[in-house]
Amino acid sequence: MTRTTPTDPPVLQITGLSHSYTGQARRTTVLRQIDYSFRRGVFYTVLGPSGSGKTTLLSLAAGLDAPTQGTIRFDGEDLRAIGLGRYRNRHVATVFQQYNLLTYMSAAQNVTTAMEITRVKVRDKKARALELLERVGLDRHQATRNVMQLSGGQQQRVAIARALACSVDILFADEPTGNLDEDTAQDITGIFRELAHDQDKCVVVVTHSQQLATRSDVTLTLRKGRLTATPQRA
Amino acid sequence: MNFVKRAGLSLVARTGKAALTLGIFLVVCTLLLGGFMLQGAVARQEAGAQRRIGVDVTVRGEKLTADDAAELAASPLVERYNPVLRGTPRAPGLKLLRSDVPRPPGSGPQEDGPGLTGLRESEMLLDFATGHSELVDGRPITARDAGRRVVLVDERLADENGLGVGDRIELASPDGEGRASYDVVGVFRGRRDDGGGMWRKPADLPGNQIYAPLAALAALRMGNGLDEAVFKLSSPERARKLHAEAVRQLGDTPFRFDVNDKAFQEQVQPLRKVGAFTRVLMWLIAGAGTVVLGLVVTLTIRERRDELGVLLSLGEKKWKLIGQHTVEVAAVAVPAVAFAALAGAVLGPAAGAAVLTVPDAAAQPGPTTAQLPPPRMRLESGDLGKVAGLGLGISLVATVIPGVGILRLHPRSILTDSE
Structure with a gap:
């Protein structure tokens, strides 16, 4: 059950977004004139064939890169004005397909480190990290082990717990269930839905999985750099 | 100061690499300390010669x-x-x-x-x-x-x-x-x-x-x-x-x-040559140490690109990433200086005796030669301070220059390469 309605102001507004890469010989345009507004409390999935620009769209929306053309606004303010680093630090969190954890730390330390960097105001960061890890299905023993000693599914849960710890407005995830077994993928999808519907977050997941897409509120499809939206039935 | 904490965790987890850096630092610091001690001995000897002769x-x-x-x-x-x-x-x-x-x-x-x-x-x-x-x-x-x-x-x-x-x-x-x-x-x-x-x-x-x-x-x-x-x-x-x-x-x-100035030239010029040679040698050592450490840190940064990308994706400031590497290198420099001090105190006098031996002035012909006391290399707090300062300087240069690469890093290029 989403809390927001289409009349609420968008948390993230993309206008006239185009992006190109300059290779050795030629310039490749990946995204063309994309306009879309993302809202709080909605779970979005972005589908599309390989090379369609899904990850590029996520990277631009998550502030990992700057677009070659167009604007992205967070709560009405241009990301260029906010600053990409500050935007990433305060407003968004990203879960990567390859987990991208800090390999010399335990699961809990990965989460507390993210809280320290994003300056989350929590009195007992370790307790909060254990709580979040438990929420994504990792017990205390697993939470205190080095992340390299955890399975792929467990590492992905750590990455999600880390994203949750940052207490941000938007959560981006790039193929978060691509390397996971079906049960774990289901669990993680459930967490995304819960975040959007119970905590009023905007959740945007890039995926190839139609199954995951059917559990989202809105499915966006990227094809040849252009975006189309398909609301799912409730 | 979470980057200091991260540096500590990283050092503990990467003991092998830390030991390698420690080894390089130890060699550099020992040679530098030896150079400073030699310079000090030469300076004292020269001052003594000037005063006596x-x-x-x-x-x-x-x-x-x-x-x-x-x-x-x-x-x-x-x-x-x-x-x-x-x-x-x-x-x-x-x-x-x-x-x-x-x-x-x-x-x-x-x-x-x-x-x-x-x-x-x-x-x-x-x-x-x-x-x-x-x-x-x-x-x-x-x-x-x-x-x-x-x-x-x-x-x-x-x-x-x-x-x-x-x-x-x-x-x-x-x-x-x-x-x-x-x-x-x-x-x-x-x-x-x-x-x-x-x-x-x-x-x-x-x-x-x-x-x-x-x-x-x-x-x-x-x-x-x-x-x-x-x-x-x-x-x-x-x-x-x-x-x-x-x-x-x-x-x-x-x-x-x-x-x-016959006696002066006989006694002081060899010392001055040793002093000048030592100065050149020390600059070479400091330069070589900086280059070697810089290469080690550069390779480390390459290996740790993913880690840097993760931290950047969390919005970590780039200067803190450089700070983390600097702390990691500096934390190795401190024990290296301590070990070098120990080595300098133990080996210094013998090395000084071997390097600084001057001809017996009394045996030289000429009317104005005077016997100088035998040269002594000794560890002084000033020399240790200089080595510590230079060691820290080397660690700064060796991390800040490769750190320029960090400033140019873009988290997207590190973390997302699936397109």
Whole structure:
């Protein structure tokens, strides 16, 4: 059950977004004139064939890169004005397909480190990290082990717990269930839905999985750099 | 300061790499510390040589006066000086030594007096400085004796007249009109050269030499002129500057300006060469250390691109990423400096003895060589501070330069390569 309605102001507004890469010989345009507004409390999935620009769209929306053309606004303010680093630090969190954890730390330390960097105001960061890890299905023993000693599914849960710890407005995830077994993928999808519907977050997941897409509120499809939206039935 | 905490966790997790960095740092710091200790030893040795040997400048001129010498000695270039005036007074109560060889006919009028030298400091005389003369009793004449009627007498003259320290002798001007009494404050053993078969008048016989403060000779009417003035300087460079000052001060008055830096060159130049070589070597070591550590850190940064991308994706500031690497390297530098200090304290003296051994000055030919104490390398807190500072500087340079690469990193290019 989403809390927001289409009349609420968008948390993230993309206008006239185009992006190109300059290779050795030629310039490749990946995204063309994309306009879309993302809202709080909605779970979005972005589908599309390989090379369609899904990850590029996520990277631009998550502030990992700057677009070659167009604007992205967070709560009405241009990301260029906010600053990409500050935007990433305060407003968004990203879960990567390859987990991208800090390999010399335990699961809990990965989460507390993210809280320290994003300056989350929590009195007992370790307790909060254990709580979040438990929420994504990792017990205390697993939470205190080095992340390299955890399975792929467990590492992905750590990455999600880390994203949750940052207490941000938007959560981006790039193929978060691509390397996971079906049960774990289901669990993680459930967490995304819960975040959007119970905590009023905007959740945007890039995926190839139609199954995951059917559990989202809105499915966006990227094809040849252009975006189309398909609301799912409730 | 979460980057400091991250640095700590990273160091604990990467003990192998930390040990490699520690090893490199230890080698660099030990070599640097050795260099600083060597430089310190060379500097102390050189200062000692300058103080003990120095450079003698002798100024002679027909119109050179004690006032001229005093004015030139007021220059900050001059460490000590000695105005010298020689004469032949009469010594009514003294029985003088005589040459063993008969006086040849036609050798001029008999001047029957001792050799008297007015001076400021007896120790500055070449014979005393080189050990050809030495005190056997009493004390030398010093600057504090100016105006006091005191003398040093040769041991043979003292024996001939039954003189000792505390006795008094009487001297008079050649015309007999000036006359004064002098207290014997020292007896010295002078040169034994008594003429080599040639006749000498008593004043020229080494055994008849008497030294007294220059100002105390006023009563003997020997005049205000000087035979020479000797100035002790710390280096030949200063001698050149003093010459310019002498030209400016003495103006048209003709004078001779002789520099005796033979002993100085023999003793100090090898030390200076060692010092210069050490300086070059230390810069090379510091440069090589910086390059090697820089390469290690650069490789580490390449290996840790994913980690940097994760931290950047969380919005971590780039200077904190550089800070983390700097802390990691600096944390290794501290124990390296400590180990180097230990190695320096244990091995330093032996290394110094091997490197800093100088020729035995006493065995060198020449009149003004003096024996220097053996060089010693020792660990000083200043050297340790310099190594710590340089070590920290190396760690900063070695991390900040590769860190420029971090500043150019883009999290997207690191973390998302699936498109």
